[in-house]
Amino acid sequence: AQSVSQHNHHVILSEAASLELGCNYSYGGTVNLFWYVQYPGQHLQLLLKYFSGDPLVKGIKGFEAEFIKSKFSFNLRKPSVQWSDTAEYFCAVNSNQAGTALIFGKGTTLSVSS
Amino acid sequence: DAMVIQNPRYQVTQFGKPVTLSCSQTLNHNVMYWYQQKSSQAPKLLFHYYDKDFNNEADTPDNFQSRRPNTSFCFLDIRSPGLGDAAMYLCATSRGTYNEQFFGPGTRLTVL
Numbered sequence: 001a002q003s004v005s006q007h008n009h010h011v012i013l014s015e016a017a018s019l020e021l022g023c024n025y026s027y028g029g030t031v032n033l034f035w036y037v038q039y040p041g042q043h044l045q046l047l048l049k050y051f052s053g054d055p056l057v058k059g060i061k062g063f064e065a066e067f068i069k070s071k072f073s074f075n076l077r078k079p080s081v082q083w084s085d086t087a088e089y090f091c092a093v094n095s096n097q098a099g100t101a102l103i104f105g106k107g108t109t110l111s112v113s114s
Numbered sequence: 115d116a117m118v119i120q121n122p123r124y125q126v127t128q129f130g131k132p133v134t135l136s137c138s139q140t141l142n143h144n145v146m147y148w149y150q151q152k153s154s155q156a157p158k159l160l161f162h163y164y165d166k167d168f169n170n171e172a173d174t175p176d177n178f179q180s181r182r183p184n185t186s187f188c189f190l191d192i193r194s195p196g197l198g199d200a201a202m203y204l205c206a207t208s209r210g211t212y213n214e215q216f217f218g219p220g221t222r223l224t225v226l
Contacts, residue, residue, distance in 0.1 A: 004156075032212055043118075044157075044204065044217040051212075090156065094212060101171065102147075102215060104156035 002027055004093050006105035013081050013112050021076040021108050023091030031095040033074040034102070035065055039087045047089070050074065061085070083114040117141070118218035120205050126224045127195050135190040135221045137205030145211055146188040148180060149204040151220070157204055163188060164211060192223075200225045 007022035025031065035047040048059025055067040065076045074091060091105040118139045127133040137146065144165050149157035161170045163182040177199070179191040192199055202222050206215040 034214060036217075043219040044206075046214050046216075049214055101159050104158075106154075106156045 002103060004091055004103050004105040006089075006091055006108050008108045009106070010109045010111070013110070015083055015112055015114050016080045017112075019076070019078040019081045019085070019110070021089055021091075021110070023074045023076065023105060024072050025074070025091075025093045025103075026072065027093060027095045029095050031093050033065070033067060034092040035059065035063070035074070035076050036090045036092060036104075037087050038090070038107075044090070047076070081110070081112050083112050086110060086112045118205055118207055118216050120203075120218035120221050122221060123219060124222050124224070126226065127192075128226050129197065130194045133192050133195055133223065135192075135203050135205075135223070137188045137190070137218055138186050139205075139207045139216075139218075140186070141207055141209075141216060142185065143207035143209050143216070144185070145208045146182060147206040147208070147215065148178075148188070148190045149206065151202040151204055153201075160190070162211075195223070195225045197225050199223065 003026050005024045033050040036044045037047045038044050047063050048057050050057045050067045058064045063078050065074055067074050088107045088109050090107045092102050094102045121136045147162040148160045151157040159171050160174045161180050177193050182188045202220045204220045205218040208215045
């Protein structure tokens with residue numbers, strides 16, 4: 001079945017620590033990849049996206065993600081997290097195989113302590 | 115600012131009492147989506163409109179209906195809410211179906 005897996009349910013870090021959140025998907029064909037963030041009490045916002053081209057994409061607030069096609073992965077990274085990065089992070093994928101549905105992973109809750 | 119607006123932000127209804135949730139957008143996007151998100155779960159697509167064309171996900175219960183009277187507005191109707199329908203309902207829009215989606219703040223539905 002088509003799916004998106006996020007490996008970490010809850011990640012706890014101290015400020016200035018480096019972050020990597022895993023995301024794997026199981027689709028064939030052309031995919032579009034997204035990371036969304038949901039800060040406490042706020043709506044889902046796009047962090048970054050990959051459609052084609054350079055597999056290393058940079059997003060807002062210092063986040064980046066790398067698309068590794070051979071591993072079906074799109075991991076999110078940030079070299080130094082801040083307390084304000086505390087939020088829930090969702091990886092999402094759509095593809096022509098999945099039709100128009102944007103399939104979300106279950107999300108990773110990031111808690112950053114100051 | 116261009117945005118996706120959902121009203122109300124919180125909705126309480128009784129078991130079996132019909133309820134309508136509203137979404138409007140100022141982005142002039144041609145696609146509008148409704149998602150259901152339960153606690154600690156991923157958003158799940160219920161259906162979407164591509165312009166005026168309605169597209170229902172295969173596993174969306176018949177209890178859920180939608181209307182899109184014009185480009186800017188889309189409604190989610192729950193005909194007979196059950197306790198299991200308590201969730202956050204998210205509206206999103208996009209330009210075309212493969213581009214990024216812009217989300218509203220959601221409506222949290224409580225069923226008593």
